[in-house]
Amino acid sequence: MxxxxxxxxxxxxxxxxxxxxxxxxxxxxxxxxxxxxxxxxxxxxxxxxxxxxxxxxxxxxxxxxxxxxxxxxxxxxxxxxxxxxxxxxxxxxxxxxxxxxxxxxxxxxxxxxxxxxxxxxxxxxxxxxxxxxxxxxxxxxxxxxxxxxxxxxxxxxxxxxxxxxxxxxxxxxxxxxxxxxxxxxxxxxxxxxxxxxxxxxxxxxxxxxxxxxxxxLPIPRIDEEEWVPYIAKKFASRGVAASDSAVREIVRLSGGHPQDTMFICSEVYYTLLETGAAALTHDYVLLGYQRALLALAPVFDEILDDLSNRPQARIVLDHLAAGENVYEEGVHPNKIKRAIDYLITKAVIERTARGSYVFVEPMFQQYILKELQ
Ligand SMILES: Nc1ncnc2c1ncn2[C@@H]1O[C@H](COP(=O)(O)OP(=O)(O)O)[C@@H](O)[C@H]1O
Ligand SMILES: [Mg+2]
Known part of the structure; x- marks a missing residue:
């Protein structure tokens, strides 16, 4: 849609x-x-x-x-x-x-x-x-x-x-x-x-x-500085005053991922419509974000279900989500390497130019962290 x-x-x-x-x-x-x-x-x-x-x-x-x-x-x-x-x-x-x-x-x-x-x-x-x-x-x-x-x-x-x-x-x-x-x-x-x-x-x-x-060619990320004026202008077009820091908060929460950023914005916007508020504050950003995360839960759960017969991939993913080292004592590095490759194939994570691994959807990372709590 x-x-x-x-x-x-x-x-x-x-x-x-x-x-x-x-x-x-x-x-x-x-x-x-x-x-x-x-x-x-x-x-x-x-x-x-x-x-x-x-x-x-x-x-x-x-x-x-x-x-x-x-x-x-x-x-x-x-x-x-x-x-x-x-x-x-x-x-x-x-x-x-x-x-x-x-x-x-x-x-x-x-x-x-x-x-x-x-x-x-x-x-x-x-x-x-x-x-x-x-x-x-x-x-x-x-x-x-x-x-x-x-x-x-x-x-x-x-x-x-x-x-x-x-x-x-x-x-x-x-x-x-x-x-x-x-x-x-x-x-x-x-x-x-x-x-x-x-x-x-x-x-x-x-x-x-x-x-x-x-x-x-690699597809470049969309920079925060590109998102901010666009989002602010969109809200302004509906008479909503959005503070720079609230808009930046949206991009920070989505990690700049194209569809997830649009999704949070959209949920924030509908929350504002429901309450009749005319200014975008941090509280609304958080509400919209939580709604978006809830709506994405079935998608994320499906990915996690797929990993249920790949226990090592799931462990690696949890470590990455928590920002921890993926290599563990007692587990052969090749086994971990295979788990990483699998997660890359599934487009869950990607390798950065510096050789570290990041989530394709930062919101998925947040979702896992919440689950781990
Ligand atoms: N450059 C962009 N600016 C804003 N939103 C974007 C951009 N690219 C993608 N999106 C968001 O992601 C959604 C999917 O885009 P699409 O081009 O269909 O992606 P893909 O072809 O990679 O699956 C769009 O509907 C929009 O919400
Ligand atoms: Mg497409």
Whole structure:
């Protein structure tokens, strides 16, 4: 659900995209130069939001764009059709070009014109039905190359939840994609994925289809100094005076995690609405925070349940939450290392540049600490 004063749960619009300016600028220029990029990071840290903005700006510069979310498709045909539609929309301005072409009534009114518009792309009425799934897929993967050559355009294509391509289709799909993509001189790809481990293997494993195809960039944290003016402005837009220190307290409690910060803000806001208060004080921040933590409890409990058959991972997690050394006397370091790796794979913790480990969601850390008390 996106909406409300502080949007939550899906990609946000440009005006709610906090602290991504420098990163977006860098992505836009890399992609415009033809460099493909891979971004891997846990769910709910804002990958899709920033990618949409990157595409919007690339389009503004005159390039073609297309975005598909691999999480959504049921198979080759479904993917191929949607991918072709996303590419053709650049020419026709119509989201579902293929279904317009296939629909007889629409074909009589407007479809023929599309057929003409698309004539040079070997697309005619009823085209998709006549092809086998594999033929359609190959056509789809070839299309960006053909389209950009014919129209003398450059193009940026975004694949969201890219690792899911092998679930939707099969592992062969990566080889097939690469075979086509590497011949496309004017197309740059932006790959997003929330399964970091899988993404990393796919793009850095020597035997993998996408080995060195894209540069892997870390997704920067959103700085407190970026959050503070945004949050203050949002509250002010509803007539709520928010003190600088109360706003900072929100960011401190969320650790700056994108969705959790928005979530606390949102809960604080609804608490204010309920009581009719017009000023944001520390008490309200704490109330909103507690509500947010309560609402997140089922999510956190599920992660902890998953760890019930991984006792060592749970022990390590508790130590990390308490800020203690994870290595213990009497436990082999390898065993602890494996537990840490497992927690990283599950996107519960991440390794910092300095080699220490931190919680992806600082609120989860708080949750565990409360449980330990
Ligand atoms: N840059 C940002 N500024 C503000 N909120 C953000 C930002 N990025 C993400 N969010 C919050 O996180 C939620 C999920 O964002 P989304 O882009 O769908 O993440 P992902 O694709 O990584 O799962 C959004 O609905 C919003 O509440
Ligand atoms: Mg996403």
């Amino acid at each position: 996106v909406g409300g004063l502080f949007p939550l749960g899906g990609p946000v619009e440009a005006e709610d995209l906090v602290g991504r300016e420098a990163f977006i600028t860098s992505l836009v220029s890399r992609l415009s130069e033809g460099q493909s990029v891979m971004l891997a990071g846990p769910r709910r840290i804002g990958k899709t939001s920033l990618a949409h903005e990157v595409l919007r700006r690339t389009k503004e510069r005159g390039a073609y764009t297309a975005a598909v979310d691999l999480f959504r498709f049921s198979g080759k045909r479904d993917f191929a059709t949607n991918f072709i539609d996303a590419c053709l929309e650049n020419r026709t301005g119509i989201r579902k070009t293929l279904s317009v072409l296939g629909d007889r009534t629409k074909a009589l009114t407007g479809g023929v014109q599309f057929a003409i518009k698309l004539h040079d792309l070997e697309i005619s009425l009823g085209f998709p039905e006549r092809k086998s799934d594999d033929e359609l897929l190959d056509y789809a993967l070839r299309l960006p190359g053909i389209l950009t050559e014919r129209d003398d355009k450059s193009m940026v294509i975004m694949f969201d939840e890219f690792q899911d391509a092998s679930r939707v289709m099969d592992r062969e799909i990566f080889k097939r994609m690469r075979a086509h993509f590497q011949t496309q001189k004017r197309v740059a790809y932006l790959f997003l994925g929330s399964k970091e481990g899988m993404m990393r293997v796919l793009f850095s494993g020597k035997e993998e289809a996408f080995y060195r195809f894209a540069i892997m």
